[in-house]
Amino acid sequence: MLRNFLRAALTIAGKDLRAELRSRELLGLMALFALLAILVFSFALELDRPGRQDAVNGVLWVTLLFASILGHNRSAALEREHGGFDALLLAPVARGAIFAGKLLANALFTLIIALLLLPLLTVLYNLPQFPPALLLIVPSGCLGLAAIGTLLAAITVQTRARDSLLPVLLLPVALPLLVTALRASNAALGNLPEAELQTWILLLLLVDLIYLAAGFLLFETVLES
Amino acid sequence: MSEAIEVCALPAERQPRLLRLLNALTVLALPLGLYVALVHAGTDTSQGDVQRLFYLHMPSFFGAALAFGGALLAGIGYLVKRETCYDSSAVAGVEVGLTLALVNLVSGSIWARPIWNTWWTWDPRLTSAAVMCLTYAAWLVLRNGIDNPQQRRRLASVYAILAYVTVILTLIIIRIRPDTIHPAVIGPSAVNAQGSFELAATPGVTTALLVNFPIWSLLLPLTLLWHRYRLQLRIEVLEQRKAQVLNAPLRAAKGAD
Secondary structure, eight states, X not given: OHHHHHXXXXXXXXXXXHHHHHHOOHHHHHHHHHHHHHHHHHHHTTOOHHHHHHHHHHHHHHHHHHHHHHHHHHHHHHHXXXXXXXXXXXXXXXXXXXXXXXXXXXXXXXXXXXXXXXXXXXXXXXXXXXXXXXXXXXXXXXXXXXXXXXXXXXXXXXXXXXXXXXXXXXXXXXXXXXXXXHHXXXXXXXXXXXXXXXXXXXXXXXXXXXXXXXXXXXXXXXXXX | OHHHHTOXXXXXXXOOHHHHHHHXXXXXXXXXXXXXXXXXSOOBTTTBXXXXXXXXXXXHHXXXXXXXXXXXXXXXXXXXXXXXXXXXXHHHHHHHHHHHHHHHHHHHHHHHHHHTSSSOOOOHHHHHHHHHHHHHHHHHHHHHTOOSHHHHHHHHHHHXXXXXXXXXXXXXXXXXXXXXXXXXXXXXXXXXOXXXXXXXXXXXXXXXXXXXXXXXXXXHHXXXXXHHHXXXXXXXXHHXXXXXXXXXXXXXXXXXX
């Protein structure tokens, strides 16, 4: 049972990754957007050297959030255009596995962008050092973003406004994730008392868990037609 | 014929007796509550008359939380039972909740101007209350953006469930974020809280709260919810009849072929 579930989820995630490897549509777009966002933030906030160090955290997460919105929209639109969701529903696999597969692929795309952003921000925004705790915080943040984003993108792709609606639905609901991820990485960067680091990481994981549970419970009803 | 399956009953022309009782109670209780809040209760020694806004401010938030909670339950109910009437109550819940949440935000803002010396500050609790309003505004946008009625009800139900996260967040945030300046009424306020007051310090404050709380958090939302629900049922029936009339020539043409 569990093995079937995992195999189905991995197959679906593998399909998304293969499609991306062949078309190279999404990652290039997300990466370029993330680069431009960093530039725009740097100008818009008129940052000097200490200012950059203070702002780097917010720039990282806001850029990731918007880049992941691009990714979720594209991934859901591709499935919808080619009738992928209907085909997935016909497949004899657990409904949760479909969500898990899409979620895995989306989380991986966001994570790749995050891993690209981290060294870039270290150089461009003068991150003082690279705290190892970020290696736990960033993937957890990406996982949460992917969980709520995959679910909501499957909703908005069925509306008249299509992809323009996703940010409006996602931003308020993703706020708990954004707050905990921001606080956790702020603590990791040494801007908050050491004791808070663990608290915020635990809260971040809790938010992840809630989003995942909501996704697994509700994704099936979102897709059915 | 998918439209015929989900016919919901047109509500009776005459309002049920309980609703008429609620109407009368609300019409009588609102002025009474305002009288107790504005005249009967003593003036707060440190904050002055503006403190009287509190009697609307806190109860209207709980009224909003109740209405949004109704929308949450209606969302779950729709996904389980797939009956249109659940979706109609979700619409009522969100609209009434949003109205009360705006009463809460605006009254808080007016109170904050003399007490905090600003209309608005990016305090955790203020932010989360504003985000709550925006989430339910997004719900309305989502619901209006889907043409197929069944699809609209299903997806709106899913988002109504998710949106309740923001209500819970607003309720607990002053307990988990110690840097808020928003005072807590029940239990100890955060250390930075500005503008707290003791319920027992001024005569009549507790009475005014006890009178206004059930009015704004229970009586008014329930009455409004019920009316909006009845209205939404009528709208649904109207939409169905419209669709039937518009489809009739089409079906006749098909039959002739």
